Amino acid sequence: MKSRNQSEAEMFILLGFPSSRQLQTVFFVVFLSLYLLTIAANTLIVGIVTLDRMLKKIPMYIFLSHFSFLEIWYITSTVPKMLVDFMTENDTISYHGCITQVYFFYALGITEFFFLSVMAYDRFLAICHPLRYNTLMTRDLCQKMAAWSWICGFLSSLILIVPSSRLLFCGPRIIDHFFCDFIPLLHISCNQTSATDIIYYSFAWIIILYSFLVITISYIQIMKAVYCLPSQLGRSKAFSTCVSHLTVVLTFYSTIIFMYIRPSTKCMLDVDKVVSIFYAVVIPLLNPIVYTLRNRDVQAAMKKNLSCLAIILCK
Template sequence: MNTGNESQMAEFMLLGFPSSRELQLLLFVVLLGFYLLTVSANLLIIGTVTLNLNLRKIPMYIILCHFSFLEIWYITSTVPKMLVDFTVDNKLISYKGCITQIYFFFALGFTELFFLAMMGYDRYMAICHPLRYNSIMTRKLCNQLAMWSWICGFSSSFLLTIPSSRLLFCGPRVINHFFCDFVALLSISCNKTFATDALWYAFAWIIILYSFLLTTLSYVHIIKTISHLPSLLSRRKAFSTCVSHLTVVLTFYGTITFIYIRPTTQYTIQMDKFVSVFYAIVIPLLNPIVYTLRNREVHDALRKIITY
C-alpha cells in the first residue's frame, strides 16, 4: 500500500536529450521554430479554407480543417513542456501531469489514425463514386465523421491510461524520454509483468492495425478503379489526388509501427527517442506542407487572400 501511495505522489524526471548548455539552447531554438511553424501552417490552412467560399464547400477541405486543428493540439501535447525543460535544470513532471500527458498524447495520436482512415474513405468516394461524391460527402457527414474520430480516439486512450495509472515505482523515477510515453514509463515500473506487456502489445496492434485496415480497404478499391480507367493520363490524374494522403499515411504509420508494434523487451530507448521526434514533432509540420505543396486550389485561395 505504501508503495502505491508513494507512486501516486511521485515526481518524475524527464531525461530528454542530455547535452551541453550550448546544444540545449540550440535545440530549444530549433524546436521552438518547429512548433511555431507547425501551429502557423495549420492555422493558415484553417483560415484559408474558412475564408474561401469555394473551398469550405468541398468535403476534402472540410476534413483538412479538422485535421489541421488536430495537428495543432497533437504537437502541443509534448513540445511546450519539452521547451520549458530545455531552460531548467530539474526537468520534473508530477505523477498526475505524466498520466495526463500520456492520455492526451495517445488520445490525439489515436484520433489522427481514425482521421487518416476517414480521409482514405473521402478519396475512395471521390475516385470510385465521383457522380455521388458531393451528395454523399456532405458537410454534415464530414463533421459527423470527424466527431466520431475524436470520440473513438479519446475513448481508446482511456484503455491505455488506466493501466498507466496502476503502475508502481520503487527505484529512481527517471524517464529516459522527452515526454511521458507509456513504454518509457513501463520500463521503470517495479510491477511490470508479462500480462501488462502483452496487454499493451495487443492493444497497440488492435488500434493501429484496425485503422490501417480501414485505410487499406479504401485504397484497394481506389487502385481497382484507377486500373480500369481508359487512359494513362486519367489514371495519373486520379492517382495524383491520393499522393498527399498516401505520403502522410506511410510516414505516420511507418514510424508508429516501428515504435509501438513490437514487444517492449525489444525497445531501444535511445533509438526510439529519436524516432519519436519524427512522429511527434516533424510530421505535424510536414502534413500541412504535404497537403498544400501540390495543391493549386489552396495556392489560388492564398493568393486571393494576400492580394485582397
C-alpha cells in the same frame, strides 16, 4: 495503499537529450522554430479552409482543416514541456502531469489514425463513385465522421490510462525520454507484468492495424478504379488527389508501427527517442507542407485570401 500513495506523489525526471548547456540552447532554438512553424502552417490551413466559401463546403477540405487543428494540439502535447526542459533545470514532471501527458498524446495520436482512415474513405468515394459522391458524402455525414473521429480517439485513449495509473515506481523515477510515454514508464515500473504488456500491445495492434486495413482496402479499390480509366491523363489526375494523403500515411504509419507494435523488451530507448522526434515533431510540420505544395485549390485559396488580407491592411 500507503506505497501506492507515495508512488503517486513522487516527481518523475525526464532525461530528454543530455548534453552541454550550449547544445541545449541549440536544441531549444531548433525545436522552438519547428514548433512555431508547425503552429503557423497548420493554423494557416485551418484559416484558409474556414474563410474560403468553396473549400469549407468540400468534405476533403473539411477533413483537412480538422486534421490540421489536430496537429496543432498533437505537437503541443509534447514540445512545450521539452522546450522548458532545455532552458531550465526543472526537468521534472509530476505523476498526475505525466499521466495527463500520456492520455492526451495517445488520444490525439489515435484520433489521427481515425482521420487518416476517413480521409482515405473519402478519396475512395470520390474516385470510385464520382457520380454519386455528393449524394454519398454529404456535408452532414462529413461532419459526423469528423466528430466521431475525435470522440473515438479520446475515448480509446482511456483504455491506456487504467494500466498507466496502476503502475508503481519503487526505484529511481528517471524516464529516458523527452516526454511521458507508456513504454518508458513500463521500463521504470516495479510492477510491470505480462498482462500489462498484453493489454497495451493488443490495443496498439487493434487501433493501428484496423485503421491501416481500412486505408489499404480503400487504396486497393482506388488503384483498381484508376487503372480502369481510359486515358493516362485521367489516371494521373485521379491519383494526384491521393498523393498527399498517401505520403502522410506512409510516413506516419511506418514510424508508429516501428515504435509501438513490438514487445517492450525489444525497445532501444536512444533509437526510440530519435524516431519519436520524427513522428511527434517533424511529421506535424510535414503534413501542411505536403498538402499545400501539391494542392492547387489550397494554393489558389491561400493567394486569394492573403491578397484580400493585404488590401484590408493597406487601407
